[in-house]
Amino acid sequence: MSDTPTTPPNQPHDAMPESAQATTLADEVARLQNELAALQSKSADLADQYLRAKAEGENVRRRAEDDIAKARKFSVESFAESLLPVADSLEAALAITEATPEQLREGVDATLRQLVSALERNKVIAIEPAAGEKFDPHRHQAISAMPAAQEANTVVAVLQKGYSIAERVLRPALVTVAAPQ
Incomplete structure (x- = not known):
């Protein structure tokens, strides 16, 4: 107003x-x-x-x-492209009919290197704990405990390596751990 x-x-x-x-x-x-x-x-x-x-x-x-x-x-496109050379190598190996054991071993070795490289390019990293390393339940899966001359709850042997992708565990490493004495 x-x-x-x-x-x-x-x-x-x-x-x-x-x-x-x-x-x-x-x-x-x-x-x-x-x-x-x-x-x-x-x-x-x-x-x-x-x-x-x-x-x-x-x-x-x-x-x-x-x-x-x-x-x-x-999302899987990049990963699939990384694996194509591995598939090509395996197909080439199968095409050879008269391969010697040394040639087969060399071919498998080269193909494994290609596969590991493809996995690493896509952030898939192996989890391979060393003997004596402290057991980590987030990265390892204990299959058994056995008496050992090392500290309790440490890795004695790796039965199968694990894998992680971008800091996330895909599969834990299968390990045997030292039992408390």
Whole structure:
């Protein structure tokens, strides 16, 4: 509302001439209509901004879902490409009919190196605890405990190496541990 009084000070409202009252009332109505129009315009702008922000949020969500779906679909692509030379080597080995044991051993050795390289490129790392290493239940699985001349709960022998991918254990190493004496 206006800070200016509609009636002069020390004069009752009824004492104002009728034409002055009408003019003041008309001015007030016009001012309020202008204020209403400005507020309606601002409300329409805010509603438009809200709808645009909501649409942008939906677009971001949809793009993120598409990216996740593509990542799931093609996540194995790099790993598969790394394994193709291993498959090629195995097929080439099977194609040789008159291979000597030395040639077979050399071929298997080369193919194993290719496989280990492919695994390492894709962050698949072998878990090979050394004898005497402290048993880690997060990375090792104890198959048995046996008396040994070393500290209790340490690795005596590795029966099968384990593997991890990006610091996450895929398969724990199977180990025999030293029993407490």
